[in-house]
Amino acid sequence: MSLRFFSDKSYYYSGGDMTVLIGNRVLKSCTAALLVLCAVLISACSSTKMAYRYADWGIVWWVEDYVTLNYAQKQQLNVDINDFRQWHCSSELPRYQSWLSGLESDIGQGTLDMTAVAFHQEQLFGFFPPLLSKVTPIATNLLASLSDAQVRELAENIEQKQQEFEEEFMTDNPEASATARAERTRGRVERWLGDLNVDQRAIVQTWSEQRGRQTEIWLQGRRNWQQALLSALERRSEEGFANGIEHLIKEPDEAQGEEYRAMMAESSTAMKTLMVDLIQASDTTHLAHLSNRTAELNSDFETLTCSPAPEVAASTGNQMVR
Numbered sequence: 232m233s234l235r236f237f238s239d240k241s242y243y244y245s246g247g248d249m250t251v252l253i254g255n256r257v258l259k260s261c262t263a264a265l266l267v268l269c270a271v272l273i274s275a276c277s278s279t280k281m282a283y284r285y286a287d288w289g290i291v292w293w294v295e296d297y298v299t300l301n302y303a304q305k306q307q308l309n310v311d312i313n314d315f316r317q318w319h320c321s322s323e324l325p326r327y328q329s330w331l332s333g334l335e336s337d338i339g340q341g342t343l344d345m346t347a348v349a350f351h352q353e354q355l356f357g358f359f360p361p362l363l364s365k366v367t368p369i370a371t372n373l374l375a376s377l378s379d380a381q382v383r384e385l386a387e388n389i390e391q392k393q394q395e396f397e398e399e400f401m402t403d404n405p406e407a408s409a410t411a412r413a414e415r416t417r418g419r420v421e422r423w424l425g426d427l428n429v430d431q432r433a434i435v436q437t438w439s440e441q442r443g444r445q446t447e448i449w450l451q452g453r454r455n456w457q458q459a460l461l462s463a464l465e466r467r468s469e470e471g472f473a474n475g476i477e478h479l480i481k482e483p484d485e486a487q488g489e490e491y492r493a494m495m496a497e498s499s500t501a502m503k504t505l506m507v508d509l510i511q512a513s514d515t516t517h518l519a520h521l522s523n524r525t526a527e528l529n530s531d532f533e534t535l536t537c538s539p540a541p542e543v544a545a546s547t548g549n550q551m552v553r
Contacts, residue, residue: 294373297392298385304376311369318365320537323358328536330354331529338522343510348503363481371476375467382464389457396453400446408446413439420509425520430512438505445494452491459486 294300300308334351337343377385402408413436420435421427427435456479463475478485484492513521 297388298377298381300381304373307376308369308373311372315365315369317537319362320535323361324532324536326358328529328532330358331525331532335522335525335529338518338525341518343507345503345507348506348510352503367477367480368473370480371473374464374476375472377464377467382461382467385464386461389461393450393454393457397450400450409436409440409442412442412446423521423524424509424513424517427509428512428514428517431509431517434505434508434512438501438508441501442498445498448490448494452487452494455488455491456483456486 294308330351333354337347337351400408402411416439417427417432417435420431424431459479460476463472463479466472466475484495510518
């Protein structure tokens with residue numbers, strides 16, 4: 232029931248099968264490594280403040296899991312990351328605080344019904360467009376700078392990691408897949424609700440069994456997107472490259488395929504139902520646990536919020552005068 236519980240479409244709609252940080256909507260291959268800065272805000276991280284403050288190192292390491300950068304690329308990426316983090320902690324974290332305060336209020340008043348859950352989920356989805364707008368030119372510039380050898384390395388690592396995902400999550404036994412999905416989902420929910428009761432465990436198990444082929448569809452959608460990215464990289468010296476990458480980042484569903492889009496549409500309602508059912512089956516201990524964790528995260532965001540950079544503050548001030 233963290234921010235991630237409300238936000239990560241692919242991750243939670245598929246029962247936690249997605250082990251990357253934010254999900255197919257945002258986190259795609261090396262282009263989305265910049266969003267690690269934001270991932271710590273919507274993850275079940277036990278040390279949000281530490282993760283956020285040191286995310287720049289993690290981003291570079293994560294990128295180099297896929298492709299080895301040269302000195303100039305690392306330097307530019309570090310500059311871009313610092314600028315991104317300055318914008319994010321001054322502009323976006325206060326928005327997250329405001330949203331969390333509203334969520335805390337609804338938890339306290341016991342008003343988290345289907346309408347409220349849908350509202351909070353959509354509120355959080357609204358945080359993504361500004362992030363994507365900031366990330367897109369950074370990712371595009373990095374991808375455009377790759378050499379032929381780096382693109383080959385990227386393709387090889389993408390394929391290797393895809394195979395690792397398929398080996399980990401694909402099974403010929405639907406019952407075993409549902410059980411594994413239920414265990415992953417239960418573990419993440421319990422970080423925010425505490426130990427689940429018998430009824431809640433049954434809700435998670437039933438929900439997981441009803442997910443059908445979601446893991447298979449997600450993996451195929453992931454592969455489709457990756458192939459579209461690699462295809463675009465073959466044209467990285469052409470004029471339309473930037474527009475193509477922007478489209479892949481902001482409208483990934485088109486590359487992921489019709490079956491993937493249909494699965495996501497169906498899963499949206501199922502995810503809201505799961506959250507509401509778990510909350511309704513909660514006792515006062517569960518709700519207190521959820522409220523405390525939400526307040527803790529809100530406090531972390533307050534600590535991490537920073538002032539705008541001087542040039543940003545000056546620009547904002549001038550605009551207000553006009």
